[in-house]
Amino acid sequence: MDARMFRAWIHEAARLVAENADHLTRLDSAVGDADHGINMRRGLQAAVAMLDETDPSTPGAVLATVGRALISKTGGASGPLYGTGFRQAAGTLGEDPDVSAAQLGAALAAALTGIQRIGAALEGDKTMIDALSPAVTAYQAVIDTGGDLANATRAASDAAVRGLKQTAGMQARKGRASYLGARTIGHEDPGAASTVLIMSALATVSSAGERRSEWPGAGAAT
Amino acid sequence: MDARMFRAWIHEAARLVAENADHLTRLDSAVGDADHGINMRRGLQAAVAMLDETDPSTPGAVLATVGRALISKTGGASGPLYGTGFRQAAGTLGEDPDVSAAQLGAALAAALTGIQRIGAALEGDKTMIDALSPAVTAYQAVIDTGGDLANATRAASDAAVRGLKQTAGMQARKGRASYLGARTIGHEDPGAASTVLIMSALATVSSAGERRSEWPGAGAAT
Amino acid sequence: MKKLINSPDEVLADALVGVAAAHPSLTVNTSERYIVRAGGPTAGKVGLVSGGGSGHEPLHGGFVGYGMLDAACPGEVFTSPVPDQILAATRAVDGGAGVLHIVKNYTGDVLNFQMAAELAADDGLRVEGVVVNDDVAVENSTWTAGRRGTGATVFVEKIVGAAAELGADLGMTAALGQEVNDRSRSFGVALTPCTVPASGKPGFELGEDEIELGVGIHGEPGRARGRLVSAREIVGVALDAIHTDMPLSGEVLVMVNGLGGTPLIELYVVYAAVAEWLAGHGVWITRNLVGNYVTSLEMAGCTITVCRLTPQLTYLWDAPVVTPALRWGR
Amino acid sequence: MKKLINSPDEVLADALVGVAAAHPSLTVNTSERYIVRAGGPTAGKVGLVSGGGSGHEPLHGGFVGYGMLDAACPGEVFTSPVPDQILAATRAVDGGAGVLHIVKNYTGDVLNFQMAAELAADDGLRVEGVVVNDDVAVENSTWTAGRRGTGATVFVEKIVGAAAELGADLGMTAALGQEVNDRSRSFGVALTPCTVPASGKPGFELGEDEIELGVGIHGEPGRARGRLVSAREIVGVALDAIHTDMPLSGEVLVMVNGLGGTPLIELYVVYAAVAEWLAGHGVWITRNLVGNYVTSLEMAGCTITVCRLTPQLTYLWDAPVVTPALRWGR
Ligand SMILES: Nc1ncnc2c1ncn2[C@@H]1O[C@H](COP(=O)(O)OP(=O)(O)O)[C@@H](O)[C@H]1O
Ligand SMILES: Nc1ncnc2c1ncn2[C@@H]1O[C@H](COP(=O)(O)OP(=O)(O)O)[C@@H](O)[C@H]1O
Ligand SMILES: [Mg+2]
Numbered sequence A, B: 001m002d003a004r005m006f007r008a009w010i011h012e013a014a015r016l017v018a019e020n021a022d023h024l025t026r027l028d029s030a031v032g033d034a035d036h037g038i039n040m041r042r043g044l045q046a047a048v049a050m051l052d053e054t055d056p057s058t059p060g061a062v063l064a065t066v067g068r069a070l071i072s073k074t075g076g077a078s079g080p081l082y083g084t085g086f087r088q089a090a091g092t093l094g095e096d097p098d099v100s101a102a103q104l105g106a107a108l109a110a111a112l113t114g115i116q117r118i119g120a121a122l123e124g125d126k127t128m129i130d131a132l133s134p135a136v137t138a139y140q141a142v143i144d145t146g147g148d149l150a151n152a153t154r155a156a157s158d159a160a161v162r163g164l165k166q167t168a169g170m171q172a173r174k175g176r177a178s179y180l181g182a183r184t185i186g187h188e189d190p191g192a193a194s195t196v197l198i199m200s201a202l203a204t205v206s207s208a209g210e211r212r213s214e215w216p217g218a219g220a221a222t
Numbered sequence C, D: 001m002k003k004l005i006n007s008p009d010e011v012l013a014d015a016l017v018g019v020a021a022a023h024p025s026l027t028v029n030t031s032e033r034y035i036v037r038a039g040g041p042t043a044g045k046v047g048l049v050s051g052g053g054s055g056h057e058p059l060h061g062g063f064v065g066y067g068m069l070d071a072a073c074p075g076e077v078f079t080s081p082v083p084d085q086i087l088a089a090t091r092a093v094d095g096g097a098g099v100l101h102i103v104k105n106y107t108g109d110v111l112n113f114q115m116a117a118e119l120a121a122d123d124g125l126r127v128e129g130v131v132v133n134d135d136v137a138v139e140n141s142t143w144t145a146g147r148r149g150t151g152a153t154v155f156v157e158k159i160v161g162a163a164a165e166l167g168a169d170l171g172m173t174a175a176l177g178q179e180v181n182d183r184s185r186s187f188g189v190a191l192t193p194c195t196v197p198a199s200g201k202p203g204f205e206l207g208e209d210e211i212e213l214g215v216g217i218h219g220e221p222g223r224a225r226g227r228l229v230s231a232r233e234i235v236g237v238a239l240d241a242i243h244t245d246m247p248l249s250g251e252v253l254v255m256v257n258g259l260g261g262t263p264l265i266e267l268y269v270v271y272a273a274v275a276e277w278l279a280g281h282g283v284w285i286t287r288n289l290v291g292n293y294v295t296s297l298e299m300a301g302c303t304i305t306v307c308r309l310t311p312q313l314t315y316l317w318d319a320p321v322v323t324p325a326l327r328w329g330r
């Protein structure tokens, strides 16, 4: 995967989030303050704009730019959390112009660790961690058993969806949803839902990348 | 008519107004500030209480007490207007312990004049005047043609009702309804509606007085 | 009806207990129902009394204090006070220099204050009155009870209050009040109705995209119903109406006043539009107020009031004032 | 959604233009999005920066001025500000004595301020933080993100502001802010939801006789739904919760704070009930605020905040303050 493909990922994530912004906000209005869709749309739009403007040439630089944009523009809890996640991921990729599926797995794991370091949420706390953590695990499992990028990202995306669904049964213990205590049970977590969109965007672009190897640069993805 | 009968009038008026307070307030909410029923109920309850407390012995003293109570307790435009009306009426009755139907006619006319002196409303301005003025005229017409108290008060009450109905077609030019201009057309005037109740109370007690001459003191009414 | 009250009939009584408890600088006479500065009348100073229906807080009780009112007479919600309480307040603040009544132009307020003034005169008190009638939405006084008094009341109370503190006599304060009123105009807009506690129902109904244009401060409908448009357009309607009635120029004092249910962030959005409009018309805002000063219970909406300043009016506006709702210079 | 705005996306930008126009004592940096005192940092004084989502006005911009904050960083409505703007404000108010961040305890606010503090430290600035978490409705911090910061923020900003003006150093201001927070508790009640402009829909729905108990200030539902009861009963619930958590005694500072859509007359009814309850428990209110200070857009309801005073805190509370929303002593 090269910088181009990482940019495609963020473009697709921004598109999906914009398309589902009302849904994310609706989820946040049940357990939070009704702004998650607005925040994520604003943040990812800024990320896209900053990518278009600075045109970073390595995957690491792409993710670092996205992290900086999310931190600078999102606000709320999700901004620093996702922003830190992307920056940590960028850190593992260094300046490589092209990264392997294994490298991407390490980057995703680093994102998870980064988000947990600053947010201190564990699985079961009803946060984005509940979608991201199983996604990272599923991704790694596919790679460990010799699967390719497309399969790994698809597995990650599916795991994120399952994680999201499980958040409905949880009582929030982190973020502003935690103030509602037991009243959060029965509602999906908005941050887990945005994680699903981001992971699904990754699956989309990596399988498209595989299939359409005529794309300039996309052929390098594995 | 003696003091007892005048007190009965005010008791009946207070009862009717309390019973119809919501209706008066609803009328006032269409063209004013949604308090006419509340004001009139408060004012007439105070009048009844003050009558019970001070037990005035002449018709003039009864009406003067009512006027003072309305001025002291009603508030709004209707308090000073009705209060002044009752005080002016009291003035024409002097200290007579018993007043004739003709004297009552003069008292009603004085009330009308008093209200117009301080409120400066003419017929057609969509105020209580549009109920009171035809009532005074109708009362006098019955007396002038030899009719008795019961007929005169009934005629007055009926004329007030007709006057009230006509206010629906008028555009308000006095009081806070006037701020709404043409939007007042189609709505009855709340003050005209309370005048109807007061005149109807008068008709009720004077015909009851006629029929039930066994009432101590009520036999004197003509 | 959803209100933080104990019972619809006790709102005013309970609120007065709260005012008394909250403000040691004020004395509340709960039986006669008036609010005065603690410590009694200032000898030789003209006493300023205002009043009107409750539901407009902080008007008037929140403006009692040094440099502004001496007493406020709160009536029931949206109902004029009665002559007895106005008379009692007038007596309580008379420091020998006479008492000025500041009255918003509503039939009920005017009649009740008039009666009180007559009773006070019978007692040998010197009383004058200023009637505030700044609302340009009410157009033609031959066809109406005359223009309503709204936002300019705050300007009159503040500026006349400063003059009284500086020793202006009764005639001067009355003339000054008249001058402030004559130089001021207001226009109001409602986005929602409000509910008088004793009535329990909203005063009118409005669709999701409807507003009332040219409203007063008593929860009544306005002169016309309009579509909910942008703050900038609403400000345009309001300032056009004011400017047509009293051409604006030079230095002005502007109040963007919330009617009770509109958050401050929106009032700043409105103020930005007002500043833009006035700058575009060569008018210079040199003093302003943005906030809830003359409310209509929980109604959403605002009134915009403009006063054409003179150097003297600016000086008196800037003079110290120490009240619960307006405070500076001390 | 019925709001006096130009467009849901421009609310904050337009409001900041309004704030800039209305208050010559403030400078608004509209591109970096912060509000500072006009005239730059005071050399040798600790700079105080607060911030948070917009929609709580006058918090925080209305508390920038002498004796209180040096800068406020408004985020989008109900959304924490971002590190960049906090960093810019921190730089702008540094007078060489370091900068104190006053942060309400919400994950977003805490994370964004933390990042800004790290960036500021990288720049060689000395930054400390106080996290305000006074809301007793959030009971158990092992199961939650910890208690929310609500009304006590005003107390912290005022009292620390006074100390900074008197020359307290960075460590002292941080410790004092912590002390004020530790001695303060709040409880909030909502009668209606509110609508974030960009979302366009109310945050929750409530029946005609329902209220939300234990709400924060972001339009979210509360800990529990209850029946609409009398102001006195609601105050009982709130003060019982506060008293259970922090037994009240001696002299206290009380704020009865409107959430934006509740008229002042109701806040006085609530204040009367608060005064009654506290007097009945032998607690003496020696200072108070009644009004809209920490709002939640147009939400109807109130928060009650109590701070157990010490002579030093009372002294600092009384010290002069000159801001758009709080002003006395000058
Ligand atoms: N401590 C935390 N760790 C991980 N994720 C968190 C944490 N706190 C909140 N979140 C996530 O952030 C989401 C809310 O984001 P958003 O609505 O944008 O911010 P805010 O709560 O400040 O309004 C939650 O749904 C949750 O998934
Ligand atoms: N100038 C006037 N002359 C006669 N009646 C008037 C005048 N102004 C108002 N009214 C009457 O008073 C009624 C309103 O009374 P009320 O609602 O109690 O007082 P307010 O208008 O002060 O709220 C009107 O319906 C009208 O009949
Ligand atoms: Mg949120």
Ligand SMILES: [Mg+2]
Pocket: B028, B032, B033, B034, B035, B036, B076
């Ligand atoms: Mg009325």
Ligand SMILES: [Mg+2]
Pocket: B033, B035, B076, B077, C053, C078, C079, C080, C108
């Ligand atoms: Mg009235």
Ligand SMILES: [Mg+2]
Pocket: A033, A035, A076, A077, D053, D078, D079, D080, D108
């Ligand atoms: Mg938020």
